[in-house]
Amino acid sequence: MLRIKKVLNSSVVLVTDEHDQEFILLGKGIGYGKKPGAVIMDGDFNQVFVASPDPNVEQLLATIASSSPQLIEITQTIVSEATEQLQSKLSDTLYVALLDHLKFTLERAAKGIVITNRVYWEIKTYYSHEFEIGQLAVRLVNRAFKTDFSEQEAANIAAHIINAENGTDERKDALKAG
Template sequence: MKIIKVLNTSVVLAKRDDQKEVIVMGKAIGFKNKPGSTINDADIEKIYVPENKSTSNDLVELMQETPKEYLMITDEIISYAKGRLAKHLNEHLYIALTDHLYMATKRFNENLTIQNRMLWEVKKFYPEEFSIGLYALDFIEKQLGIQLPEEEAANIAFHLVNAQQTDDNMNQILLMTNTVKDILNIIKFHYKIDIQTDTINYSRFLTHLQFFVQRLLENKMLGTPDHDLFDQINKKYPVEGKCVDKIVKYVKTNFNYDISDEEKMYLIIHINRVVSRGNA
């Protein structure tokens, strides 16, 4: 295996005997070698094989300014996630997550925190991915001695959710997009308003809708643990409740699915926030 390009002191781009380009990591492997050099097998700690040229190019660019530890941490997290989720994860996750973790630790070291306003929704609607995110935080602490906040577990979970979208389900993604758009139009016509799209409440609501529609399409809607609580919310926000009734009718007509009271309750709460606060 010969070096094509030295990315940093510990990472190189190399070519195997079968002419496949690979990312090779090892202590000082880039310090004592140069393009054209043959890599000593004893110096190799990890080999990453990109599936396509585009991913390889993106990784090469990323690793020129990112310590190798972050790609190795990402590789461990993804390996663990694949075992837990038993789903295909888009290869670009290696790049996106490596870059995110590197920037997250830089912000942490500089005492800069960015609050994840979707922490609660991710914990509630994607518990498996969030659990993997918590595992990732423990692993990062062991490897780097840095204890990142819980919000980062949600950020990692969100990367995992996005990575489950592939070219094979583009029709589902298109259906999801159109369904979200239809529900937003139902709300606009019900209230006879244009919803402000540059507010935090709108951003939260849009994310909630995306999660809601994804659960709908995957037949993973929330159950109904507390009828009394739903009745209280419905009585407190009757206008929002009537709006949700229209959404329920839309879902029943287009997907032949009955929305649970818990799902309705969350929709009522989010609609109230985006209408009363987002357009104040």
């Protein structure tokens, strides 16, 4: 049985099990109107992150807690689509890296900061499947947040997916910008 320890936002909760192990659960509306101590049923969530004594867990909690439920849902959709289309095991870090990237991209856009992707052509050409997922991500974000991100941003998102396929945070050789 899982009990809520802390509601991070309407789509994310920190829970504990009967052994006091902590988990982060994601699910549409999972935290809405809930209080610490409430029981979470198995069908109420669609992703689970196991908390660890790693200092990055605090960063993960902060990133999720400060992200909109809409952005969390878009990130979940992108990761699910990437897993399904690529039919491969993707690194567990993809979700957090992508959420953090999208959040930062929206913040940059609000400030009018544009960053050019110097390996756009290489990603589009050599990693076409990942690039298509990046294009889907751009469409979802543009629609949800009324932005106008281009294929340059699709390539940035694709780079995160490529890294997740590697199971590492290092970029493949074609992605290394000199």
